[in-house]
Amino acid sequence: MREHLHTSQQPGFARRQGRLDALLGEVGTALTVLSGAAHAGRPNPGGKAGPGPQAMPAAEQKHSAGLMRVNHVGEICAQALYRGQAVLCRDEKARQVFRDAAAEEVDHLVWCNQRLRELQSRPSYLNPLWYGGSFALGLLAGLGGTSRNLGFMAETEAQVERHLESHLKDLPAGDERSRRIVEQMRDDEARHRDTAQASGGQVLPRPVKFAMRCMSKVMTTTAYRI
Template identity: 65%
Template sequence: MEPAAGADGGRGAAPGWRRRMGRLDAVLAEAGRALRVLDGSVSHERANPAGPSAADDPVLSDAESRHTAGLMRVNHVGEICAQALYRGQALLCRDEGIRRVLLRAAEEEVDHLAWCRQRLDELHSRPSLLNPLWYAGAFGLGLLASRAGIPYNLGFMAETERQVEEHLDGHLSALPDRDRRSRRIVTQMRDDEIGHRNTAEDHGAAPLPAPVRGAMRLMSKVMTTTAYRI
């Protein structure tokens, strides 16, 4: 605790006390953020690239709707994980500039979360029931990554975005051609992920060891296979 500063900047010039933000405050803030991410109430910045209404888009068959919903649920989980990873990395990052890079990427992932959630609602589907598990696991991985030093911390960001970019390219091939709304969302997401990867590399991201990249791909495979259905 410390005395609150008055108008002239001197301590004790105004009554009351101001509590200095500590690690516990940051952890509690992150817990609150996680709850808002998981319940879909976290605010986003950019408008949905699919446009305001699906009324004029072609009607998908039941099979196409189910398949598209599965893909968009996977994409939503991917954004849950990226959001959690970057916020976990930022929590323990001691370099303020790199911390801002991570938090800015996390904010753009919130846009992706909102777009995917809106598309799932349009398809009368739902996010993954395992989202709390995905978030907790990715946040823990982010905490671990942050202890590896700035180059590898950024390396996790670059490798994550590289794998997500490949994943989204695959979804663009798998989505029904006439599902213009989902395709617009996934295209914008992919373009943003490329930007995040380039940003990480421009700030000095180090390539991750092959076993780490392989483990990330394996975890991604488990996540995508499960999230498509659950």
């Protein structure tokens, strides 16, 4: 009787332990991302650091820093969003799509942070808020099923790609290092979008796309300064 009781408790304990481990893992990842302790898996596409920011006019340096801070916030959000989407995704192949994208977003995160330091600037003070909100949004997207979940990723990447294209036009002409970083980010985001679509991503309704653009506008406008 005792043996039967003991074995029947083990699976339940293992499940609870597994969920707790997963939760602690997400908390650990969030702390790593927000503290700036993450490491890139690929070399910085900007190459070796060139002349210091003193080679740029002060106004251009400040503008470049503002744009790269916005891009850094975008990677904070992407990291949290895709990890949140993966949590509730029941399809293992789709879950791997989110994990792979999140891993490359870490590279973007690190590159943007490096460039901010070179420009003698800082990340957004609101990064914990951006991360928490994006993770919650990812969980919400995950409730919509695999095709809508992947569709949300595809639309996110499409909007980010357009956003990065606008930054390439807006960056100061002399800031080639930031430009090379943003170009690589744009190419990666386009590939993430294609992968999500090829994996079965469903086109989102127009009202959802519009709401996503509005939220993105609030984030980019705020992050440029704060």
